[in-house]
Amino acid sequence: MPGSRRLPSRPELDVWRDFIETTEALRTRIGGRLLHDTGLSTGDYTVLLALSEAPGRRVRSSELAAGIGWERSRLSHHLARMERRDLITREGHTTDSRGAVVVLAPAGAAAFQAATVPHLRAVRELFVDALTPAQLTAAGEIAAALREHLRLP
Amino acid sequence: MPGSRRLPSRPELDVWRDFIETTEALRTRIGGRLLHDTGLSTGDYTVLLALSEAPGRRVRSSELAAGIGWERSRLSHHLARMERRDLITREGHTTDSRGAVVVLAPAGAAAFQAATVPHLRAVRELFVDALTPAQLTAAGEIAAALREHLRLP
DNA sequence: CTCCTATGATTGACACGTCAACCACAGGGG
DNA sequence: CCCCTGTGGTTGACGTGTCAATCATAGGAG
Numbered sequence: 001m002p003g004s005r006r007l008p009s010r011p012e013l014d015v016w017r018d019f020i021e022t023t024e025a026l027r028t029r030i031g032g033r034l035l036h037d038t039g040l041s042t043g044d045y046t047v048l049l050a051l052s053e054a055p056g057r058r059v060r061s062s063e064l065a066a067g068i069g070w071e072r073s074r075l076s077h078h079l080a081r082m083e084r085r086d087l088i089t090r091e092g093h094t095t096d097s098r099g100a101v102v103v104l105a106p107a108g109a110a111a112f113q114a115a116t117v118p119h120l121r122a123v124r125e126l127f128v129d130a131l132t133p134a135q136l137t138a139a140g141e142i143a144a145a146l147r148e149h150l151r152l153p
Numbered sequence: 154m155p156g157s158r159r160l161p162s163r164p165e166l167d168v169w170r171d172f173i174e175t176t177e178a179l180r181t182r183i184g185g186r187l188l189h190d191t192g193l194s195t196g197d198y199t200v201l202l203a204l205s206e207a208p209g210r211r212v213r214s215s216e217l218a219a220g221i222g223w224e225r226s227r228l229s230h231h232l233a234r235m236e237r238r239d240l241i242t243r244e245g246h247t248t249d250s251r252g253a254v255v256v257l258a259p260a261g262a263a264a265f266q267a268a269t270v271p272h273l274r275a276v277r278e279l280f281v282d283a284l285t286p287a288q289l290t291a292a293g294e295i296a297a298a299l300r301e302h303l304r305l306p
Numbered sequence: 307c308t309c310c311t312a313t314g315a316t317t318g319a320c321a322c323g324t325c326a327a328c329c330a331c332a333g334g335g336g
Numbered sequence: 337c338c339c340c341t342g343t344g345g346t347t348g349a350c351g352t353g354t355c356a357a358t359c360a361t362a363g364g365a366g
Contacts, residue, residue: 007273012281015293019280021222022296023176025305032324043352062314069174074353076316081351098314098361120160127172128165130302131295138291140168142284143175149283152178185354196322215344227323229346234321251331251344 026126033122038115043078044087045119048104048112051088057104060093064102087111179279186275191268196231197240198272201257201265204241210257213246217255240264 008016031042040048046068051057059067065075079102082088087108093099131139161169184195193201199221204210212220218228232255235241240261246252284292 006277007270008277008281012289013273013276015289015296016276016280018296018300019292020176020180022300022303022305023173024180025303026299027173027177028323029303041351060314071354072315073317073355077352080316093314096314096362100315117160120166123166123169124159124161126303127169127299128161130299132298135291135295135298136165136168138288139172139295142288142292142295143168143171145285145288146179146280146283147171147175150175150178150182150279152175181353194321213344224324225345226325226347230322233346246344249332249344253345 030119030122030126033126034115034119037118037122038111040111040115044082045112045115047075047078047082047102048087048108048115051102051104052109052112054104057109058091058101061090061100061102082108183272183275183279186279187268187272190271190275191264193264193268197235198265198268200228200231200235200255201240201261201268204255204257205262205265207257210262211244211254214243214253214255235261 027042034045035041047064050064050067051059061075061079062072065072068075070078079088079090083090085107086105089103089105091101091103093101128136180195187198188194200217203217203220204212214228214232215225218225221228223231232241232243236243238260239258242256242258244254244256246254281289
């Protein structure tokens with residue numbers, strides 16, 4: 001069909017650019033605030049959140065990667081940096097000697113604890129408060145539609 | 154007022170996470186496609202687009218940075234990489250000897266020319282086609298509201 | 307038991323972004 | 337004319353992300 005080769009119209013392209021630039025700016029703004037206020041990057045926060053919710057505050061590396069939707073390589077690099085800062089430690093898996101287990105370190109737990117309220121407050125201030133309830137709902141639906149279209153889990 | 158310290162509710166937080174993760178995935182998907190299909194990153198594309206629209210296909214560096222909303226440092230690093238690949242060249246400014254002028258090189262013009270249709274097609278397929286017309290409109294309004302709230306230009 | 311393949315995880319190379327430091331010059335006071 | 341402050345631009349250090357290569361081991365076919 002000819003429609004399959006159609007290019008976006010001017011207004012469609014404007015929405016695209018505005019949408020992608022604004023979400024990018026929002027991400028960097030909230031990430032910057034988190035880093036500035038707490039010393040944690042959003043990556044750190046994501047990892048620490050997953051760890052702090054895990055039973056025993058320990059998770060197998062591959063499960064952690066799957067849980068937060070990261071590639072193993074990315075996680076491995078990030079964990080190396082976090083280990084250097086004593087936020088986490090790594091242990092070998094007891095039964096599967098290929099496996100690595102990530103353990104939440106005391107400093108990591110403390111940093112996460114201290115970061116959560118400021119971060120949630122920033123999310124409310126910069127995202128939730130910017131939108132009307134209807135817009136918030138629409139944002140959820142748009143995300144769902146995009147996600148579906150991208151065939152994301 | 155007490156409301157100023159309120160944290161996001163569960164559903165609000167779910168929307169936030171879904172929204173931010175999905176837009177991130179969308180960006181990397183479209184960026185990855187562009188890079189794979191044309192050898193240009195989204196940063197390259199942004200710079201080349203601005204350059205190809207400029208009179209004489211040349212722009213003063215600081216104006217380019219302002220035009221695409223980048224920090225000067227970021228642009229400087231990126232231009233260095235693009236110059237290495239012969240996509241652009243840099244010349245001194247004629248009257249203000251502090252200034253640098255970025256010039257679109259033939260290879261850059263050709264690469265941009267070749268990239269534009271595939272990229273716009275990807276935008277249509279992965280973004281425009283994923284949304285109903287009403288959702289597209291809503292996306293524009295959400296972006297505008299967020300942008301306003303962030304006090305972006 | 308012995309291969310053979312698949313999986314878990316790490317590493318190296320490189321692109322990208324931010325921050326802070328830096329250098330050079332423009333554009334005025336004095 | 338000389339200094340002094342502000343602006344344009346680059347650089348270095350470092351955190352981050354992707355890709356491809358690598359390595360060790362698990363787990364099953366034979």
